[in-house]
Amino acid sequence: MQMQDLNGKVAVITGASSGIGEATARLLAAEGVHIVLAARRRDRIEALVEELGNQATAIETDVTDNSQVEWLFAQVKDTFGGLDLLLNNAGLGIHAPFTDSSPEQWRGMIDTNLIGLLNCTHAAIPLLKGRPGAMIASVSSTGGRYGVEGWSVYCATKYAVVGFHETLRKELGAEGIRVSVIEPGAVWTEFGHNLPEQALRERREALDALHAEDVAQAVVYAFAQPPRVLVQEILVRPVKQVAP
Structure with a gap:
């Protein structure tokens, strides 16, 4: 397989304190990428x-706060001079039938899943220009393709992410910046924190759910393609997840 040599490249991962973000950081660091870990949980x-040692840098960041995002990418520019990969991974999902949900819950998901992603993408683009194989990759969901009961607002944010990426791909393609969206199904992560732990465990065991490392491999696969190649969309779900 003809893949890029990723050694020496620079990546920013949001939501890097756990799950898919954490797993992707480990995998990219093993390939020689320097990782800027962005998340609210500084200790994690x-x-x-x-x-990871000198392969990683931690910068506490709340992606919903644009001033923090601008500071994050200013540090990346000052330290590295540019950026090769932005992985928009920070996300929030609150389970509730729409009629039982609240405006505060809606705002929380929209601010994190959509506004936070827009903040980071807007700040990253100038640093991605002129870097061969540069990529913006975002973690969406199967819920960005199919509506799922109890997740109406979450699904709405993920549909928006897919639509945004489809348009951004057309805007940035001529500059050689690749735009990719990753859509996982059920994964063993902290996602779904407001659901009973036992119910989550039973569902994920029944589906033989993906591990965070499985999704991380999809991200690295897309990023490691030759610069002329765009893996535009990866839908990855457990074999046993036969319905959304």
């Missing part, structure tokens, strides 16, 4: 820096 990303 600093612990990951201790594990």
Whole structure:
């Protein structure tokens, strides 16, 4: 297989304190990529820096706060001069029938899943220009393709992510910036924190759910393609997840 040599490239991962973000950081670091870990939980990303050593940097960031996002990417520019991969992974899902949900819950999901992603993407684009194989990759969901009961607002944010990426791909393609969206099904992560733990475990065991590392491999596969190649969309779900 003809893949890019990723050694020496620079990546920013949001939501890097657990799950898919954490797993992708480990996998990219093993390929020689320097990882900038961005998340609200400073202790978690600093612990990951201790594990990855000089391959990683931790910057506490709330992606919903554009001033924090601008500071994050200013640090990336000052330290590295540019960026090769932005992985928009920070996300929030709150389970509730729409009639039982609240405006505060809607805003929380929209601010994190959509506004936060837009903040980071807007700040990253100038640093991606002129870098061969540069990529913006975002973690969406099967819920960005199919409506799922109890997740109406979450699904709405993920549909928006897919639509945004389809348009952004057309805007940035001529500059050689690749735009890719990853759509996982059920995964063993902290996602779904407001659901009973036992119910989550039973569902994921029944589906033989993906591990975070499985999704991380999809991200790295897309990023490691030759610069002329765009893997535009990856839908990855457990074999046993035969319905959305």
